[in-house]
């Protein structure tokens with residue numbers, strides 16, 4: 550089970566302990582379907598489909614944006630080889646390469662065509678609303694390049710243009726439950742289908758998520774990381790003007806989890822004049838980019854460090870050889886894992902000395918199980934933050950105007 554260590558935040562959160570049942574009930578009263586996904590996700594349907602197309606495609610291309618792209622990317626980078634798309638087909642054991650467009654940049658639309666053969670590509674079109682212009686445009690473009698057998702859709706069970714096209718053309722389609730919004734959809738077919746197509750163990754992903762959800766439902770404050778995290782973020786924001794939260798994993802594969810979380814926190818909580826600005830950072834890399842600001846800049850940030858007890862199966866194998874270099878003798882015989890962990894400890898101590906609020910989320914290893922736990926932890930904490938701020942974490946009215954104006958300008 551993941552662990553949350555709030556010691557370095559040095560705050561008394563005891564006042565929140567008694568309020569836990571109230572906020573828990575408020576969140577549950579919103580009938581959010583993502584809470585039930587560990588049981589309700591259509592795992593067998595997904596695995597059956599994945600098995601039926603296994604070996605048929607060299608590439609998967611995800612056409613989607615925002616919550617319909619970020620979770621897929623997070624799963625992919627966290628759980629597959631870091632250079633997956635550069636591996637040979639044999640090294641990938643026949644599983645396809647994955648490309649997530651997540652934009653309509655013409656350079657990307659152009660360049661993707663240099664690396665895929667549309668005839669050997671499965672296009673996974675993902676849009677909850679079924680009508681997001683960026684995704685629909687991507688689909689309308691790529692459907693000219695490949696037969697309809699090379700498409701699978703993931704969308705709302707009833708609404709939207711994509712659902713309509715699916716019905717008209719008989720394209721295989723997976724549902725995103727009506728009561729699950731885009732940025733909370735990673736554990737629906739949105740994340741699960743691409744993951745299964747890449748051979749990721751989605752059963753354990755859901756199991757990990759279910760454990761954190763069960764913990765949230767049954768545990769008191771002292772043993773309830775989701776509620777503790779939300780209480781801390783809220784307390785720091787409302788009483789200490791800490792309006793920036795940095796998620797900083799000490800693991801390159803987890804960096805895209807921070808990217809996914811950036812959308813979750815920003816779009817869920819940034820409304821009605823309140824909000825917390827999320828920043829994604831990477832340890833150790835951003836020690837050489839961001840830490841100067843975090844240590845000596847304004848005291849407006851909470852740094853949420855993620856530590857993995859095991860970064861890889863080969864943690865003990867890669868040893869630095871600094872023989873003959875007296876100035877670097879301290880590195881001689883040290884593994885990269887030891888260096889990474891030592892830098893994390895040192896950075897934590899420095900942040901604390903500079904009185905920069907920091908906490909640590911610890912996971913034993915990077916696996917479907919722990920990634921499921923992380924997704925659910927952040928979703929729950931974000932949902933609870935909405936209740937604490939007394940806002941609806943599940944809408945995004947502030948993105949509408951830009952959409953309306955774009956349509957108008959194009960004569961729509």
Ligand code: PA5
Pocket residue numbers: 614615616617675676677678679680681684730731732733816945
């Ligand atoms: O969280 C949300 O609802 C949004 O950010 C969506 O993920 C994003 O706008 C894409 O929407 P859709 O999945 O409807 O295409």
